Amino acid sequence: MSASDPVTGSRTSVRIVVVGDHATGKSSLIAAAAAETFRQDVPPVLPLTRLPADYYPDNVPIIIIDTSSSLENRGKLAEELKRADAVVLTYACDQPSTVNRLSSFWLHELRRLEVYANVYVTIKAPVIVAGCKLDRREEEYNLSVEMAPLMQQFREIETCIECSAANMLQIQEVFYFTQKAVLHPTAPLFDQETQALRPRCIRALKRIFILCDHDMDGALNDEELNEFQVKCFNAPLQPAEIVGVKRVVQEKLPEGVNELGLTLTGFLFLHALFIEKGRIETTWTVLRKFGYNDELKLRDDYLSIPNKKAPDQSVELTSEAVEFLKGVFSTFDDDKDGVLHDSELEDLFSTAPESPWDEAPYKDAVERTPLRGLPLSGFLSEWALMTLLDPAKSIENLIYIGYNCNATSALRITRRRSVDRKKQQTERNILQCFVFGPKNAGKSALLMSLMGRPFSENYIPTVSEQYTVNVVDQHTGKKALILREIPEDGVKKLLSNKESLAPCDVAVFVYDSSSENSLKGAMELLSYVARQGEESGFAMPCLLIAAKNDLDSNQTTNKESAKVCMNMGIDAPIPVSVKERDLNNVFSRIISAAEHPHLSVPETDIGRNQKRYRQLVNRSLICVSVGAAATFVGLAAYRAYAARKNTSS
Template identity: 70%
Template sequence: MPGGDSAAAGGKTGVRIVVVGDRGTGKSSLIAAAATESFSENVSPVLPPTRLPADFFPDRVPITIIDTSANLESRGKLNEELKRADVIVLTYACDFPLTLTRLSSFWLQEFRRLELKVPVIVVGCKVDLRDDNQPISLEQIMGPIMQQYREIETCIECSAVTLMQVPDVFYYAQKAVLHPTAPLFDQDTQALQPRCIRALRRIFILFDSDMDGALNDAELNDFQVKCFDAPLQPAEIVGVRRVVQEKNKEGVNDLGLTLDGFLFLHSLFIDKGRLETTWAVLRKFGYGIDLKLRDDFLPAPLKHAPDQSIELTIEAVEFVRRVFRLYDTNNHGALRPAELDELFSTAPENPWDEAPYKDATERTTQGNLTLKGFLSEWALMTMLDPRGSLANLLYIGYGGNPASALHVTRRRSVDRKKQQTERNVFHCLVFGPKNAGKSTLLNSFIGRPFSESHEPTAGERYAVNVVDQPGGNKKTLILREIPEDGVKKFLSNKESLSSSDVAVFVYDSSDEYSWKRSNELLVEVARHGEESGYGVPSLIIAAKDDLDPHPRSVQNSVRVCQELGIGASIPVSSKLGDMNNVFCRILSAAEHPHLNIPETVAGREHKQFRQLFNHSLLFMSVGAAFALVGMAALRAYGGRRNSSR
């Protein structure tokens, strides 16, 4: 397989190389020799920025080389340049051993102190001046240093006088930026990095058209043409198979090149220093340096107003259903952890292993993910991270038009006017004081058993599930718990309620203080909705209904609901499993966005004033219209009298 060309640069428009090292190590002479392809005795102590043209190396990416001074008074400028570097060339003098010692005793430690995250090329200059009577092995000397400082990409010796390996210094520096080793290969284990394996597995599967686990001659040729615009000759295909089979018996079978063989080939390229070949393949399929799909490979982000949301289309939902059935190998209606890991084996990682997705959905008692849970995770990810959701669809094999996988819902303000919504996924905010029962409500929603122990929620938490409605209609509901001490920060954003379809306020029905605090939160959120124009339907939930209710709380809740114009509080008991159909009722409130929107006294007065003001304008308009009509009639009458004379 041939290597990559300029396309392998992955869209990089330039490489900035900063050359550093002790005084007298030959930095300026090295740069001048590379730029002029000749040696000069008279070189400035510090050269101005030097530019090598795009056609200097095969990747056709221009290089800017920055010379630096090692003087203490120039340290500030040096640090600034280092922080702007794409790659560092660190020099020592082959005829001055102390400068070699200074690499690890000063320079490499300094790079770490500055928290630089760029590759380093170590260069021994003036190799022509080294004492031939003291033979030295570069590998022997640099091996231990490279073990300690993994940021060192490679080491090379050169001579500006004889021009020996001078261009190679900057070729390797450019290559370290455009085709870095670290994302692909683990030097410690001498194996491909996990993310690299996942990306190559996805590419392998894309070309395994007959899904037999091997690339036959035609499939291998399709891969070659796609990546390198050149077909393989029959003899070359035979040669590829022979090379793989000699080193990896599992890499070839009667059907063709297996995944093991495909991965082995790329390990071989990297071992031979042909990283550009593997990078050319990865970049052809949209991967960036982090081995995730680049933003420019995905459709442009969907534009939407704050009160619009993004959902998977019917086509995309059907695709994920098929994927679920494909990986549910025992047809038990749930994916085991190993099956879920296999499903995402072509993604950079399982996206649901971390918060907010981990533990957000329904699972069986064995910890397996049900179909409802699987669909719910996709709905949650699409709402929170639409582009991440789209990327993961592509990772697991979505073959449709990426632009048709997501759609933007209608604005909530329009839904309210039409008194109905077309959404399939609804977002509910869960407010309430500490120990009111918010987390227990979320646990009940995703089928978790009741627990007497109370563990305060440290931050925001999500629970999502598919809700079965009367008539067989199914909608997805996302509950988002807002801790009491996080409400102020949440409401500091004017548009914080814009993304929500409904809000619930939970209180402990046996605790008067819990009711008072929940009521305060309700009024606070209602005012925010009135001021921002993003008021949402709201419900009150009286939790812990198995305990003796506080009489005053019951009376006050009835009064407050009437005053605010919302439905009566809903009693629930997670302990007894009596949830009073609360999730269907939450969903119903979300589906009727014009109802149950709380109205405070101040909001009602403002509304009345606005209506009065509008009526005044109407009366003024009507009066003005009558005046105009009267004037027109008077003029007409006057005109008729004048004409009759």
């Protein structure tokens, strides 16, 4: 494999800022690189300098910013560094004090500015340390030995090089290595401390290996290796080159090659070898040919996500994608026990940058078996939740685990909820329910019961939104129900966004049936949410849930809640007891309300007044229309009469 015509990603230029102590040769270095000759008359600080695209093989132009080290220019220096793609940090080879200043001031200053870039390095811009005025040094100096402690302490240093503008020695190399550090960064791929490929790099290369292993025998044969070479580097491998590649791997790592060809272990070893030998652009070319960006995630142009045209539409998996996921589940269920254990899930997502479900809102959002296994219903529920909340993440992970079709075959856009309401039914398979209620009403217990978890006496107030999801059997088929708990303190913040209720298919309001204050809090929330729904145009069915039905029922509460429901035109409260597992078929009833979006929509006083006003306007328009029609008919009749009279006379 060779790195001919490397892919550099989407960058249109590389911005390099040159910094260092006064009189270390910054301006002379830049001037010599631009003019390709040494200049005597170099000003203290050069204006912006450009190196054309064809200056280096990557064909990306370079913008070089010269800087002043004076105190009065520190503000401008900081601004330039924050915009830098890379930094050239200079010292003078004939001034040892400037070498000491690298660690005592400059590298700490770069870190202090906190110009972050990616998860791998301390600061955004890789640093190239350049020793200028090499022609003036008199004593012996071993660069690699002297700079090793500095590079060990400051991992952002990509390389160290010494040069001479007067002798035009390694001037072009300074900016070549700097550009290369930006276009083909080492940090995302390779850990210099452990001298090993980083986990995310291994995952990406594993996916590429699997995609190239067409016969799925766990090795790349000569034909597959050649196809890989042509795809990445536009040139075939000669038979002798293939033999040579395999020989190199086998000598260093016997298990890297078997009778079938190059194994995954050997494939990874080759890339680690390229990086160690300074050919990191080879690995980056491969990664970018297969759609990866600098963070080792698929680029946006690989993720053509269908766009919603209205906020009250949602995104779901197609039946084709669901069938694919069922097949994936079966494939990775190694022991065929009907669940995916942690090791099997890790294997499933081993070609993704990381497992997408390790953090909120996906972590602990679905049912698990007693041994922490994820059943098929939970597996599909996680995908349903991810698709609804983050369609791009869903399609991205589908591709990581082997889905080869385009996004339109995996995702579908549902019709608007306002259309569902007019048609008096919904076609959605994933339904989202917002769960409101005062503190200690039983909201979290309701969410846990959707996953089949036992009741817990320990009360832990919910401080942030949380989700649970599960598949519920309906007479209309299986539906994925997502419960989204909204803490009482977070309701106003949520509803400050006018479109916040657009994705809500149904809202439930939970209250402690033994507490009048709890009912009062739920009623206030119901009125507030219903009013916001009316005003925003995203009204939704609402249900009251009388939780903790195992406690002594409050007769006043029962009468008051029934009265409120009747006044607002919604169903009577649903009594449930999570503690006694008497759920009164609540989840099926929630889905039924969402499936019939024209029913159970609460009417507030404002809504009723608006409705009366619209009815009055409509009646007035009808009267005007009838009057106008009568006038038109009368006028027509008169004209006909007048015409007959004129004819007879």
